[in-house]
Amino acid sequence: MILCFSFGCTQKKNDVTHKHTNALIHESSPYLLQHAHNPVNWEAWKPEVLERAQKEDKPLLISIGYASCHWCHVMEKECFEDEEVAQVMNERFINIKIDREERPDVDQIYMDAIQLISGHGGWPLNIVALPNGKPFWGATYVPKKNWIQSLEQLSKIYKEDRARVEEYANNLSQGVTAINLVENKEGQNLYSMDQLDAAVSQWSQYFDTFLGGYKRAPKFMMPNNWDFLLHYATATSHGEILEYVNTTLTRMAHGGIFDQVSGGFSRYSVDTKWHVPHFEKMLYDNGQLVSLYAKAYSVTKNELYREVVERTIDFVIEELKDEKGGFYSSLDADSLDENQILKEGAYYVWTENELKTLVGDDFPLFQDYYNINSYGLWEEGNYVLIRDKSAEEVSKKHNISPSELKTKMNLALEKLKKHRENRPKPRLDDKILASWNGLMLNGLVDAFRYLGDAQYLDLAIENALFIEQELMKEDHSLFRNHKNGGSSINAFLEDYATITEAYLNLYEVTFDEKWLNHAKNLLDYTKSHFLDNESKLFFFTSDEDLSLIRRSIETNDNVISASNSIMAKNLLKFHKLFPEEGYGDMAAQMLKNVQENFDKSAQSYANWLHLVLFESQNFYEIAIVGTNFKRIGTEIAGQYLPNSVLAGTAREGNLGLLENRYSEGKTLIYLCIEGACKLPVTSAEEVFKQIKVR
Template sequence: MKTKVEIPNRLIDEKSPYLLQHVYNPVNWYPWSKEAFEKARSEDKPIFLSIGYSTCHWCHVMAHESFEDEEVAKLMNDTFISIKVDREERPDIDNIYMTVCQMLTGSGGWPLTIIMTPDKKPFFAGTYIPKSSKYGRIGMIELTNKTKELWNQEKDKLFDSAEHISERIKEATKNSPGELLGKEVIDLCFEKLSNSYDSNNGGFGNYPKFPTPHNLLFLMNYYHMNKEQKALDMVVKTLDSMSMGGIYDHIGYGFHRYSTDEKWLLPHFEKMLYDQAMITLAYTDCYNITNNTYFKEIAESILEYCNRVLLSKEGAFYSAEDADSEGEEGKFYVWSIKELKDILDDQELELLSRVYNLKESGNFKDEATRRFTGYNILHLKWKLSEISYDRYDDNLNNALDKIRDTLFKKREQRVHPHMDDKILTDWNGLIIAALSRAAAIFNREDLAKTASKCADFFVSSMEENGGLFHRYCKGQWNISGNIDDYSFMIFGLIELYEATFNDRYLKEAIGLMDEQIKNFWDDEGGFYFTSSNEEEVLTRIKEIYDGAIPSGNSISFTNLIKLSRITGETKYEEYGEKLQKAFANIIKESPIAYTQMVSGILLSISNSEEIVVVGDINSEEFKNYINNIRSVYSPTSVLVAKNTNEPNPMIHELADYTKYQDKLDDKTTIYICRNFTCNEPVTSLNEALKIIGK
């Protein structure tokens, strides 16, 4: 019997793990390229555009059902020129066609399915499509046949529809500037979050329930400005509940992408780098406010996971781990009692079952059958510090540590979920920020070194390649940087500067911001998603929605304010004002959709605080002063250091006002300017802390 020879399609030369998953599909896939569109024109065929990512569960399902199916593939090859796009590689393409999908269907998600003309103008949009019609969804076979029929018989109508949709998209992406926003929109955002808050389980809304850390970061900023206890209470409850639920990996650490239920029990199991970064920021800030070491431990555990699993040999971080292993979602993470009996002794199993709520029949139900699966997800109903168990009162944590270590080693022997090993600049900017803030707040020099090595990888690449690129994979950089790459990396570099006081990182942040303004700025206000030097897909859009991660414009707003205050350059604040005005009207309508941007507005109207510490940055006195200043939660402050051991420090060039700030009486000296007014410099740490804590 002859073995069938698999013939690769045109994706064989790509680097993206997602595209490579489809190399041996019988569908004649093309990457997004001039060749594909020219082929569509010459053969007079519509384009079938499929957008997804390598750790997307329903992308895998659609691939198995349709793209690996000979019958479906033959129909597609006869009807379409088919293009595969990795949304994480080409967020510019994903953004514009996701906007189309949301406009036409009222919702969106991945896999994203678009059918369009060879001129890139869409006339059909959807998400997951089964092989045959079911669940009230048209199937791939029916959709393909119908498209072929319409293309052959009513092509003019399809082109008219595509033209109309394209014009609607261009109109929808325009924005009319408004006036600067203030406390009213901030209070409205807090009110909306309060109304959607789940007081029983933490988080917002019903289910599926996403961590959305920028909501929590806003609430902590709001608490700081208004001393509104409810804001902090919502954060604490949410972070407690998330870390006790199944969305948190109690064995290997890190957070899964979202919870399918309202109690944070049953997650969608993929682990994304951006989630780890943003959630770390939330736990770190909550520790900074409350001084509750539990939040510090969770933040450190997330970073331990990132360093152990996602860290590449280059010092940067991979993108994600899949939800699936061996073809089943979550198989890597769940446990049956039968399996646990072979691993643990009776006493250990009894303790694990009681603390982590395990059941013989399993502790979660199959969504389709509504029956218990026989498998368990480790989760807590109370924090370990609140559990009383006579037999282990003195050494409960030690006993559980031993059990978890046993399970971790056993789990490591399983087939691991697929690793998406591409390195994305934007997501690495976020993890640099998270590592840097944790390094500063927890006084962890090792975390600062990890952040520095990661940042150095990107800085070196910019010097070698003459600019910022979006993706590095298998030794190659590709795809020009977008607004998220610039803004998130600037965010990371500012945080890294404040953690290390290495002036080089501040210089790189300023240089990137100037380049971002040059290539992405719209004279009407705000930043386009793509550079003026790059391909335009339908139209250039300006993204402001703070979804799974904040938008590039929202992060840029905060970057502009912070750089203005660090450097003393008012031009950055002026750009920030224009940016805010550009989106003011849509933010006013629904501030809860733009919480990162509203955090920036809160920062812009709060009492600003510029703190410059002058002295020998390697001295114990200087380090003590810095650590004490950092112990005060103050999101409206910027922290600058001037090293008196350097005869001509770079900070003079970057922030020339520091030229005139020197040590007094040969002691570490602190200069504090607050709300555009400067205090007398002080050498007493206690005096400084009183001013900062006001």
């Protein structure tokens, strides 16, 4: 039962009474529900709330965060749970809470605004805006005293100097629009290999060749950066670049950023050696890193990479998998410590005495292997497990075999995991997001593709079916979000881009045309509803949704690749399968329209740079026709060939690439470039010789 009064709502349910309950109680987002019992009269982002703000002539106070955000929790405790703060907010503002993961469209715009205002951004992202949504003030974390003072001053200036506030808001909104404009640059030549070599050379000045990643702290994992560099290194036989990628992947796998006990990666490390993470674990990181490590395993056959793939997927299954086949969003950085205080990393860290007790006689070995010393010490006597020596080095030092060392360390980790399961677990954000599931689906496909474990294909198909059944509509449009059996919010470009890519990749390892058809339908829907006819790129939001200030165009590759760069790669690959559709020309023009940025900021366009290699070097269409098409397809797919697309059928397929190629009693493989094919061969090894795979 919910009782509402002029000052808010009170809820009584199952004999638990909350003093305050606001409109967020009706939402499904765990982040929004975390704030449902704040004394602040929070509303969700809805057109009717914006309309009410204009009727009441109150400025909007928009606070944006996400469930696993540490500083969001801190500000909630200090400000939004405080009745004195709530009184100021409720009297003077219409207060809106937004889960940035549900509404990246709104988050993008206000993040651009705060960066124009202050030169930096982050979460919690707090914006004060006119009733029409145009921002005029912004800040990230603000302590209580400063927060109250700021809000009182903003309210006063809004009432007493409205014209100046509106002028500033209008100018700021123009700036937010201007920084997102992309010109259509017809007639340009495509970026050349010489230019790409120069861009990578410039980029490499920032490489940390000893510890991996970049020469800075904090260190973020940038899967698309290393994915491209892996492609570049193998395509150009650039040994130093490949060595840098291997250094980075090894250091990350050995670091505290990788959960040595249960697998899975945290979001970033606060130091230069990948040691102490910001402990939240995000699906999007882990999905992308599964792909990356699987590809790196195919190239290097480094068993560490295989182990990382396997343990990361184990973590995702154990902690983030929904029973229907979808994947949840994240685990919080914070959990309750032994004093029942919510603390970052409490679930993951260890004291030396704990480890001695749990590991027992093998503690001296464990201590050396995982640096229970000054190198592995974090704070307050807590250690974060980190490796900095090879297993061979440790086994030699302790005069045991590498296999015995591995057995002992695995046994020790099992003990730690069993003990840790008795600790209060980090909070789970159990909403299911389309794009993040697309990234995880891609990871599972690549894990099957390069490691050959059939269970990963089973998981991939289960997830693909979940997306089809729960997130896809009959007109081939998508929902963004799924929670508690229901789907909501129209999907954004990143949702279409990642799922299109994942379904195409799933087709390449199954040759089930259902997935190819889904991918093409999604691609064509995107073309119809997201394409900007002026810039020739795609808007982040559909033409069926209301726009705020602008319709954003996302071009910069960040921790997740830009939706436009993923779409451009999709278009190029679909051009190889459907050459009559004009997809290739679209991809090339998209590349031309952003390539001027590559010289100075290659790392911010890493996913785009694949297209330069695709356009400059041979790109292969590989058609397999005959009884053994699946077996041979699996063999070819297991070879790292980023510049290829696979198609296969037992007899005649619906693709032009597969037509008139069947020969009774044979399985023939055709290696083609733009539809022009070499003489057919009958084995994967012969294909690799034709491509000159080293």
